[in-house]
Amino acid sequence: MRSDDHYFFEEEFHQEDRKRLKKERKIAQSTDRSKFKKTNQNKTYKKELHYHANTHSIRARVLSISKEGVKVSTDEREFLCTIKGSLKNKTTQEKNLLSVGDFVQIQPINGSQGQILSIDERYSFLAREDISGRKKQLIAANIDQVLITTSVVLPPLKSFLIDRYIIAARKGNMDSIILINKIDLLEGNTKERLFYQEFLEAYSNYPILSISTITKEGVDALKKVMKKKTSVFSGQSGVGKSSLINALLGLDLPVGGITHKTQKGTHTTTTAILLPIPGGGFCIDTPGIKGFGIWNLTQEEVIDHFTEIKEVGRQCKYPNCLHKGEPYCAVQKAVQTLQLSRLRFESYLSLIEDIRSSIL
Numbered sequence: 001m002r003s004d005d006h007y008f009f010e011e012e013f014h015q016e017d018r019k020r021l022k023k024e025r026k027i028a029q030s031t032d033r034s035k036f037k038k039t040n041q042n043k044t045y046k047k048e049l050h051y052h053a054n055t056h057s058i059r060a061r062v063l064s065i066s067k068e069g070v071k072v073s074t075d076e077r078e079f080l081c082t083i084k085g086s087l088k089n090k091t092t093q094e095k096n097l098l099s100v101g102d103f104v105q106i107q108p109i110n111g112s113q114g115q116i117l118s119i120d121e122r123y124s125f126l127a128r129e130d131i132s133g134r135k136k137q138l139i140a141a142n143i144d145q146v147l148i149t150t151s152v153v154l155p156p157l158k159s160f161l162i163d164r165y166i167i168a169a170r171k172g173n174m175d176s177i178i179l180i181n182k183i184d185l186l187e188g189n190t191k192e193r194l195f196y197q198e199f200l201e202a203y204s205n206y207p208i209l210s211i212s213t214i215t216k217e218g219v220d221a222l223k224k225v226m227k228k229k230t231s232v233f234s235g236q237s238g239v240g241k242s243s244l245i246n247a248l249l250g251l252d253l254p255v256g257g258i259t260h261k262t263q264k265g266t267h268t269t270t271t272a273i274l275l276p277i278p279g280g281g282f283c284i285d286t287p288g289i290k291g292f293g294i295w296n297l298t299q300e301e302v303i304d305h306f307t308e309i310k311e312v313g314r315q316c317k318y319p320n321c322l323h324k325g326e327p328y329c330a331v332q333k334a335v336q337t338l339q340l341s342r343l344r345f346e347s348y349l350s351l352i353e354d355i356r357s358s359i360l
């Protein structure tokens with residue numbers, strides 16, 4: 001789950017800073033260890049968010065992050081920014097200091113360049129666990145809804161990824177909508193159509209939009225739900241995130257192919273970008289992901305997400321039954337008799353397993 005990392009532009013950008021700051025941090029740690037205790041990390045971070053902006057600062061929003069710098073936009077224009085040194089010199093639980101969608105205070109240096117002085121507090125964020133499993137990797141900030149993008153047939157629908165996104169969205173204070181793209185491919189594919197129907201039934205408690213950039217089915221409905229909101233498209237590579245944005249906004253973002261052998265996309269989008277929607281709102285395109293580990297996930301959060309499993313679980317013999325093979329388990333029985341969805345149950349098990357392996 002943690003083997004991929006497609007935020008390499010952002011990675012490269014922060015890598016240099018990391019090297020430069022390593023020395024300083026070492027000195028700081030040796031003089032004041034208490035500051036770096038886990039319990040204090042949030043406090044340190046909060047303080048930084050309220051760092052007093054310079055009186056000449058302007059509020060701007062992060063559009064993209066690359067080796068060249070952080071591109072931000074004010075109401076009037078765009079600036080390519082560096083980040084003020086003191087801002088970077090902080091130990092937080094976050095792997096990346098900034099993400100697309102962040103509101104920042106900047107100091108213009110000239111007509112097109114500036115420096116980021118501070119980061120405004122986020123009202124929501126989409127994050128995942130970083131490769132080490134110890135840090136929160138921000139994908140996007142200040143978003144109203146995550147458009148969990150999937151496709152039928154190519155690449156195949158992966159329900160366990162969807163549940164992970166729904167939980168991450170809830171943790172980050174956002175709504176989520178499931179987009180099933182490429183439904184034109186269901187034509188003549190009986191097996192996939194049956195699976196699609198099984199999916200719709202299992203996820204009937206969640207908002208789902210079926211869509212196709214080829215036939216344009218569902219495109220108007222999607223436009224409607226995105227109006228005046230900030231939405232982030234997220235999901236596997238090749239599901240059609242950039243294609244959907246092109247269809248919605250009349251843009252020409254690069255789109256890729258699918259490797260038929262692996263049935264996977266080719267990682268066409270390499271960095272997240274924030275795009276304004278004419279008539280109000282924003283949307284964010286992101287690079288495809290392979291897996292999605294939820295940062296700081298608790299067993300309770302998992303169980304609370306699977307309400308139907310929780311309900312049936314009340315009849316298990318052991319009150320602390322995790323439904324992983326314990327005797328007299330009502331959940332396993334309900335899955336066998338098709339009263340509970342196997343898709344949801346598999347998702348549940350994979351998340352419980354994630355927690356177990358992170359404890360070990």
Ligand SMILES: Nc1nc2c(ncn2[C@@H]2O[C@H](COP(=O)(O)OP(=O)(O)OP(=O)(O)O)[C@@H](O)[C@H]2O)c(=O)[nH]1
Nearest residue numbers: 213237238239240241242243255256267268269288
């Ligand atoms: N049949 C069909 N193909 C589609 C549809 N939407 C997109 N595609 C194709 O799917 C492939 C991948 O599309 P992209 O938009 O690049 O996918 P992505 O999710 O942005 O992928 P990454 O940027 O790699 O994360 C392209 O070949 C698109 O033409 C659709 O509705 N139906």
Ligand SMILES: [Mg+2]
Nearest residue numbers: 241242268269
């Ligand atoms: Mg893309």
Ligand SMILES: [Zn+2]
Nearest residue numbers: 316321323329
């Ligand atoms: Zn049980």
